[in-house]
Amino acid sequence: MSEASQENDSPGYSLMALAGIGILAALVAIFLYVPTEKTEGVVQRIMYFHVPSAWIAFFAFFIVFLCSILYLWKKEREWDIYAHASAEIGIVFCSLVLITGPLWAKPIWGRWWVWDSRLTLTLVLWLIYVAYLMLRAQSEAGSIRAKYAAVIGIVGFLDIPLIHFSVLWWRGFHPQPKFITTEGLGAGNDPSMNVTLLIALGAFTLLYFLLMSLRVRLERMKDEIDRIKKERLYSH
Amino acid sequence: MDNLKYLFAVNVFVWGGIFVYVFSLVRRNHSLKKDLDLLKETLKKDSGHE
Amino acid sequence: MNTYLSQVKAIVWKDFVTELKTRELFSSMFVFAILVMLIFIFSINLSIVDANQVGPGVLWVAILFAGTLGLNRSFTLEKENGCLQGLMLAPVDRSAIYFGKMLSNLAFLLIMEAFLLPVFMIFFNVDLVSHLTPLLAVVFMGTLGFSALGTLLSSLSSNLKTREIMLPILLYPLIVPIAIGSVRLTGQVLDGKSLADMMNWVGLILCFDIIFISASIMTIDHILEE
Numbered sequence: 001m002s003e004a005s006q007e008n009d010s011p012g013y014s015l016m017a018l019a020g021i022g023i024l025a026a027l028v029a030i031f032l033y034v035p036t037e038k039t040e041g042v043v044q045r046i047m048y049f050h051v052p053s054a055w056i057a058f059f060a061f062f063i064v065f066l067c068s069i070l071y072l073w074k075k076e077r078e079w080d081i082y083a084h085a086s087a088e089i090g091i092v093f094c095s096l097v098l099i100t101g102p103l104w105a106k107p108i109w110g111r112w113w114v115w116d117s118r119l120t121l122t123l124v125l126w127l128i129y130v131a132y133l134m135l136r137a138q139s140e141a142g143s144i145r146a147k148y149a150a151v152i153g154i155v156g157f158l159d160i161p162l163i164h165f166s167v168l169w170w171r172g173f174h175p176q177p178k179f180i181t182t183e184g185l186g187a188g189n190d191p192s193m194n195v196t197l198l199i200a201l202g203a204f205t206l207l208y209f210l211l212m213s214l215r216v217r218l219e220r221m222k223d224e225i226d227r228i229k230k231e232r233l234y235s236h
Numbered sequence: 237m238d239n240l241k242y243l244f245a246v247n248v249f250v251w252g253g254i255f256v257y258v259f260s261l262v263r264r265n266h267s268l269k270k271d272l273d274l275l276k277e278t279l280k281k282d283s284g285h286e
Numbered sequence: 287m288n289t290y291l292s293q294v295k296a297i298v299w300k301d302f303v304t305e306l307k308t309r310e311l312f313s314s315m316f317v318f319a320i321l322v323m324l325i326f327i328f329s330i331n332l333s334i335v336d337a338n339q340v341g342p343g344v345l346w347v348a349i350l351f352a353g354t355l356g357l358n359r360s361f362t363l364e365k366e367n368g369c370l371q372g373l374m375l376a377p378v379d380r381s382a383i384y385f386g387k388m389l390s391n392l393a394f395l396l397i398m399e400a401f402l403l404p405v406f407m408i409f410f411n412v413d414l415v416s417h418l419t420p421l422l423a424v425v426f427m428g429t430l431g432f433s434a435l436g437t438l439l440s441s442l443s444s445n446l447k448t449r450e451i452m453l454p455i456l457l458y459p460l461i462v463p464i465a466i467g468s469v470r471l472t473g474q475v476l477d478g479k480s481l482a483d484m485m486n487w488v489g490l491i492l493c494f495d496i497i498f499i500s501a502s503i504m505t506i507d508h509i510l511e512e
Binding site: 150154165166169 | 456
């Protein structure tokens with residue numbers, strides 16, 4: 001049980017190196033490799049940050065969902081830690097989506113916010129993340145908190161497709177500039193754009209796993225400290 | 237090239253945000269590690285005296 | 287099966303009897319709903335906006351807000367009087383508790399809506415009677431979904447210190463499909479369109495109802511544990 005502090009740091013360092021290389025590659029691709037888009041200009045490069053962040057935000061929530069189910073099934077603290085960590089990291093990336101979205105929309109469409117179905121879905125996801133983390137913050141550490149959080153993690157994820165469709169049909173089929181959608185980025189555009197998008201996605205994914213390993217280690221150390229403190233308390 | 241400021245802002249937020257989070261994680265990790273080692277030392281000393 | 291049903295019935299019956307004595311839940315929900323509608327009407331600039339366009343939205347906001355009040359109150363009452371512990375000590379299937387509470391919440395909401403709709407008709411000058419059947423169907427489906435998810439979440443939040451504020455924070459993002467769908471359907475129905483034209487929305491809301499009733503049954507054991 002005391003592996004947390006004794007585990008050697010080399011998997012952590014190699015992950016960090018990998019993520020660093022990924023980010024470097026993404027930066028090169030985004031700023032040097034890919035040509036400037038005709039219609040939108042330089043601002044279009046924001047998409048290479050915006051889209052991968054969104055994919056990671058949703059992927060992280062999927063991990064929260066999986067780990068929540070696994071926790072309710074197996075009742076092992078490990079799964080609770082993974083769910084919590086993924087939620088924290090997920091909300092970081094989700095916030096990035098909500099920040100980069102308007103920064104792209106203002107120069108392109110002249111408005112900070114558009115009730116685009118995907119952006120709105122991301123906003124609701126962000127609110128679900130907030131609710132999940134607030135719930136955790138306001139409960140005492142222990143199995144009850146883990147169970148309650150797991151229920152929200154499961155119910156929240158199940159709701160995502162329903163929210164997606166309701167928001168999509170609500171807005172009607174908005175004519176969108178053809179570069180927003182990833183399908184649009186693929187169809188009839190310079191293939192280097194797709195490559196860049198994939199590189200950026202890869203970099204962000206590595207970043208996600210790096211952040212996960214850091215956050216999980218943090219939580220394990222907290223558990224360890226609590227465990228030792230309890231031991232001392234009872235042995236005196 | 238006025239739009240460059242938006243691209244710049246995005247980079248500031250994205251990289252800034254990520255670095256702030258990573259930095260806070262690493263810092264908390266280190267401080268917890270220190271606490272943990274301190275506790276372990278105290279534990280060893282206690283069991284040494286008993 | 288019979289014992290299960292009678293367990294559910296017993297819980298619903300208990301809630302009704304309690305409510306009949308005091309009528310506090312119903313009256314507070316109803317008055318609150320009216321007040322919400324009024325605040326919205328005062329806030330909207332009726333010279334720019336067509337009252338009929340915003341009517342359905344205002345109606346459903348009132349229902350959702352008042353409903354949240356009712357959900358909160360329903361479980362708080364259980365906790366205050368130690369009923370919940372009593373229920374859990376009894377050899378009752380946890381999902382029966384869920385169903386019982388869900389059905390009684392649903393019933394109270396439907397009764398409140400029965401009184402609210404005429405008020406809505408008067409304030410917004412809409413013709414309810416000629417579209418009554420589809421409208422009732424829409425209101426029922428949406429309220430069912432709200433009650434299904436709301437009962438699960440309020441049983442969870444009632445164990446927190448900050449239960450009154452956590453329920454909306456947890457519930458409202460998740461209730462978005464109901465909010466959007468019910469308002470759209472209500473608007474279309476009052477416009478005279480038939481439900482058969484909007485089966486995508488109807489399907490969405492029914493999916494919501496089924497998914498969350500099922501999810502609640504499967505997870506309620508983890509919440510109602512002591």
